[in-house]
Amino acid sequence: AQTVTQSQPEMSVQEAETVTLSCTYDTSESNYYLFWYKQPPSRQMILVIRQEAYKQQNATENRFSVNFQKAAKSFSLKISDSQLGDTAMYFCASHSGNTPLVFGKGTRLSVIA
Amino acid sequence: DTGVSQDPRHKITKRGQNVTFRCDPISEHNRLYWYRQTLGQGPEFLTYFQNEAQLEKSRLLSNRFSAERPKGSFSTLEIQRTEQGDSAMYLCASSPFPETNTEAFFGQGTRLTVV
Numbered sequence: 001a002q003t004v005t006q007s008q009p010e011m012s013v014q015e016a017e018t019v020t021l022s023c024t025y026d027t028s029e030s031n032y033y034l035f036w037y038k039q040p041p042s043r044q045m046i047l048v049i050r051q052e053a054y055k056q057q058n059a060t061e062n063r064f065s066v067n068f069q070k071a072a073k074s075f076s077l078k079i080s081d082s083q084l085g086d087t088a089m090y091f092c093a094s095h096s097g098n099t100p101l102v103f104g105k106g107t108r109l110s111v112i113a
Numbered sequence: 114d115t116g117v118s119q120d121p122r123h124k125i126t127k128r129g130q131n132v133t134f135r136c137d138p139i140s141e142h143n144r145l146y147w148y149r150q151t152l153g154q155g156p157e158f159l160t161y162f163q164n165e166a167q168l169e170k171s172r173l174l175s176n177r178f179s180a181e182r183p184k185g186s187f188s189t190l191e192i193q194r195t196e197q198g199d200s201a202m203y204l205c206a207s208s209p210f211p212e213t214n215t216e217a218f219f220g221q222g223t224r225l226t227v228v
Contacts (some may be wrong), residue, residue: 006155043223046219104155
């Protein structure tokens with residue numbers, strides 16, 4: 001079974017600064033996919049960024065980037081130039097073709113003006 | 114396509130009553146997931162379908178819970194003899210398969226309150 005662990009229940013960052021959210025995972029699958037989702041307060045879950053495990057290059061989407069360390073089974077999210085709108089719960093998730101999408105417990109990020 | 118739709122958005126029920134939730138996925142998505150989320154926690158996997166086949170059920174899914182996706186389109190999640198511990202947000206998501214590099218798209222959820 002796949003497991004996803006997020007060890008930081010809460011984090012805060014000053015506006016315009018950079019913050020890194022941690023995630024580790026465990027899977028027996030050889031081909032799998034990793035995701036970071038954002039859930040703003042009382043709003044819908046949306047995708048932030050995705051990474052295919054077979055790709056060595058770290059994914060980047062504008063201010064969001066990941067540090068994917070396959071051997072260490074680590075998948076951290078870096079948010080640069082943090083904005084007030086980045087305040088949300090962030091969830092790390094993983095799945096493969098043979099397994100369902102499984103989430104970590106989340107990190108509550110607060111961006112402070 | 115308007116995305117994943119869930120109905121109702123909110124449900125208040127008395128303990129012991131049965132409730133049923135509906136999820137309409139994105140039309141071309143053949144995978145459909147159900148999750149339960151309590152306040153401040155991550156979504157807990159309940160079950161998922163590929164077309165009409167239920168592929169996996171979590172140990173969290175007691176025998177009071179049943180899910181169906183009869184024609185591989187919409188899905189229902191029924192909770193029988195509700196308990197206060199069932200109070201949570203129930204999330205539905207859908208994704209295409211075998212395009213596994215594509216993310217799951219979520220509905221807005223059904224918030225269940227058992228009183």
